[in-house]
Amino acid sequence: MGFDTSATKSIFFIASVIVAVVLSGVFTGVTYKLSSDIDMRGTMLSDVLKSDIEIINDPENVPYNSTTNELIIYVKNTGKSILSTSDLTIIIDGFVVPEGNFSIEILGEYTAWSPGIVIKITIIESLSSGDHKIKVVLDNGVYDEMYFRI
């Protein structure tokens, strides 16, 4: 075996090990991403399954002031997790209420929307007399809807 042959073998050896290590790195990176995505998916699904809300207004007696256009909606956390009040979406008769047109208050001496706690949503919206539908959607997609009459 001459010097040329050894050098060639060494080059092939180093090259193949480098290729294998690079491939391993790529596969490991992809696997890490996939694992964290599976974890995230599990957390999201768990969050959805543990969340539940209920609009608890009396559907025949929803407080609405036709002069100030103030509609008051009470929503109860009937799930088992603490919910965020910052990313609520409110839809009345199929139209999303702009964020500036409603305010949220956690009732009682509570600072978080824990299970069993009610929030009061005051919505400024002009509504005609008759039947309407309201839908309250959480940031994770869990929602409740109610038909009511004014």
Add this chain to the structure above:
Amino acid sequence: MGFSEIAVAAVLFSTILLIGISLGAAYFNYLDEVDEAKKVNNEILYSKLNTCLVILNATYYTSNSTLVLIFENEGDTVLNLDLVNIFLDGILVGNVTDFTYSVNDRSDTKLAFQGDLVNVIIPYERVPSRVMIVSDSGVKTISSVSAQ
């Protein structure tokens, strides 16, 4: 097989093993988390389905401007009266424990078990026509109010 092939095979085998372990662990964690969440979801549904409140009497006394509300827990869940809301004519006036109340004539408890009678005395300025109570699980019960 030369030394280079063995080295490459070793590197690739280790990688595949690592990938298998990592993916397997992530998948089983996912299953555990979802199973636990499903149990919680079932508890939420069970609580809604098995809650039943019956308003036995809702009388407003004009002489002292108070509403006397008597209801029974007919479901097989335990009611936390701290989280039972009372609405009069659509307005949330408070929770049971915000008022003078008793459970089977006892006032030292905040829980109502199956068959327990809850008596609440609510001061209210005007005669209400409709009362609604909402359980901690979100189940509503509505009744009209009689005035005396």
